[in-house]
Amino acid sequence: VKRPPARRRRDSRSAPPDARTAPTAYDLMLAVVRRIPRGRVATYGQVAALAGYPHAPRLAGYALHALPPHTPVPWHRVVAAQGRLTLGRLSPEGATTQKLRLELEGVRFDARGRVDLERCRWQAGLGGDGPEL
DNA sequence: ATGCTGACTATGT
DNA sequence: TACATAGCCAGCA
Numbered sequence: 001v002k003r004p005p006a007r008r009r010r011d012s013r014s015a016p017p018d019a020r021t022a023p024t025a026y027d028l029m030l031a032v033v034r035r036i037p038r039g040r041v042a043t044y045g046q047v048a049a050l051a052g053y054p055h056a057p058r059l060a061g062y063a064l065h066a067l068p069p070h071t072p073v074p075w076h077r078v079v080a081a082q083g084r085l086t087l088g089r090l091s092p093e094g095a096t097t098q099k100l101r102l103e104l105e106g107v108r109f110d111a112r113g114r115v116d117l118e119r120c121r122w123q124a125g126l127g128g129d130g131p132e133l
Numbered sequence: 134a135t136g137c138t139g140a141c142t143a144t145g146t
Numbered sequence: 147t148a149c150a151t152a153g154c155c156a157g158c159a
Binding site for chain 1: 138139140141142143
C-alpha cells in the first residue's frame with residue numbers, strides 16, 4: 001500500500017482540506033477524536049491507530065497540542081494508556097479542565113485519579129454509544 | 134535535505 | 147510505585 005502522494009504541507013489551523021490537498025496526519029487524528037461519543041474516552045494509541053498510524057501514538061498528542069483554544073474537537077476525551085491524564089506536564093490547567101469535562105459527561109475515575117477504561121473506553125464501530133450503565 | 138521535538142507506550146531497573 | 151530508555155513519525159526550523 002502506498003500513501004497518497006500529493007499531500008501538500010498544511011497548517012492544522014488553516015482551512016479544511018480540499019480536492020488538491022489531502023488531509024495531514026493530525027487532521028486524520030482530529031477526525032477520529034471528533035467521533036468519540038460523549039461519555040466515552042479513547043487512548044492516544046487508539047486514536048492514532050484508527051487514523052492509520054498504529055505505531056505513532058505521539059502524533060495523536062501532537063495533533064491535539066496544535067488545537068486552537070475554542071475548538072469543537074472533544075480533545076478531553078483522549079487519555080493516555082492506563083487511563084491517565086498526561087496533559088498535566090504541559091498544562092496543569094488543561095488537565096483540570098479535562099478531568100472536569102469528563103466528570104460532567106459521567107466518566108468514572110478510580111481512586112488513583114485514572115479514567116475507568118474498562119468501563120468508558122470508546123469501542124469504535126461497535127454501535128454502543130455511551131457507557132452502559 | 135537534516136536534525137530536533139513531543140498531550141505516547143512498552144519495557145526494564 | 148517511580149524513573150530511565152528506546153521506538154515511533156509528522157512538523158518545523
